[in-house]
Amino acid sequence: MPSGLSAAEMARIDQLITTRRKVRRKAPLFRAGEPFHALYAIRTGVFKTCVTAEDGRDQVTGFHMAGEIVGLDGIVQDHHTCDAVALEDSEVCVLPFDRIGELSREVGALQHHLHRVMSREIVREHGVMLLLGSMRAEERVAAFLLNLVQRLQARGFSPSELVLRMTRQEIGSYLGLKLETVSRTFSRFAQEGVLEVQHRFVRIADVERLRSVLAQPGSGF
Amino acid sequence: MPSGLSAAEMARIDQLITTRRKVRRKAPLFRAGEPFHALYAIRTGVFKTCVTAEDGRDQVTGFHMAGEIVGLDGIVQDHHTCDAVALEDSEVCVLPFDRIGELSREVGALQHHLHRVMSREIVREHGVMLLLGSMRAEERVAAFLLNLVQRLQARGFSPSELVLRMTRQEIGSYLGLKLETVSRTFSRFAQEGVLEVQHRFVRIADVERLRSVLAQPGSGF
């Protein structure tokens, strides 16, 4: 969270956190169309966010874990434009947005922190656009796994082992692939000795090889 | 720009605009890696923004026209993470970011306006992710053209005619397609009487048919 704050400032920011909210697996934190009044800081658990087109198609736009903020989409129209759904039993801090506005006027560091959070989300989405626009299936899956373990490692988990909290379908939606393609790609990596895959459990057996998949756009010749 | 402001508030916001800057066609407004110190409000002209991966691949992340803000990517790391390049001779207002911070603490409406601008960009990118993740080539091109004319119409231009300021290559990069596919899709639409295309000039001959392309995920059977 924000750094460089005095004790007094910290005390004020604590006022922000009015409520915590538990969200059970598969339950929505919010849904597109609902009125927006708060951002949510994830304390524990994992969420997916997804947008839905008029014709019903939907797209997972991100997977979010402890320490990350969701709900930023709601600011512009005063109502949410995507769904946030818990992938496991989770807990969030509710941060009423009008309070954030007031407080960030008094505490400059909070203001700047919020700006950075929003900017980070924009930059993250640029990365996803690069992935969706120019990578092949193997590269997408490799990038996805490397990104996940990196974030897990930053939270004190293993840099080489992880348990997927999402289905192949959801991974596929996020990566612009069908679930069969995700499954096949996992299998191929496993066969090549890059990964060990057992359902939701994944061990990265050869990080270098996995990284090298990203370096070679034209596939592995 | 922001509404609901007193004259005094307006006067303060005018202080924001210290400089204008002209950018010639093909010249960068900023480049990835450069230090960030300002946002840019486009006065005239068109820009593309694009990110580049380590391996050199790049991806156009957006096309931006008068009234839109670019540079939001730079906030999080204090340096830009993408390039903004003028597609025609253009002019921007330079909005020094530290001033924005100070002023938005005094003028609540400005603060909220900035939040909305950033949130709008996040939501826009969700839409692009949906496009890249789940649409077929025809749908992507149709969505691209409809989005462009809609924005042009909001600026007082024709709802059915436009001049593309970007190459097929750039359109393709934005849409996750190769330039040949973009060209072929234009040709097919022209052959079906949906579009008239002459190089950079496009006339939408049948908006309804173009819209209906989007409604049918499974292609046009």
Add this chain to the structure above:
DNA sequence: CGACGGCTTGACGCTAATCAATATACGTGG
């Protein structure tokens, strides 16, 4: 224990990428 959701694997088809040749517009310098 049975049923259902999630996952894997195979066979096949289709879309868009690739490679290539040509045409057209644009910009630049003589």
Add this chain to the structure above:
DNA sequence: CCACGTATATTGATTAGCGTCAAGCCGTCG
């Protein structure tokens, strides 16, 4: 201002990669 050279665009032939459809397996949860 014209001519040349280069960027941009169109179009065709072929292919690779992913999607689709289908069948069967596994694991979980009621």
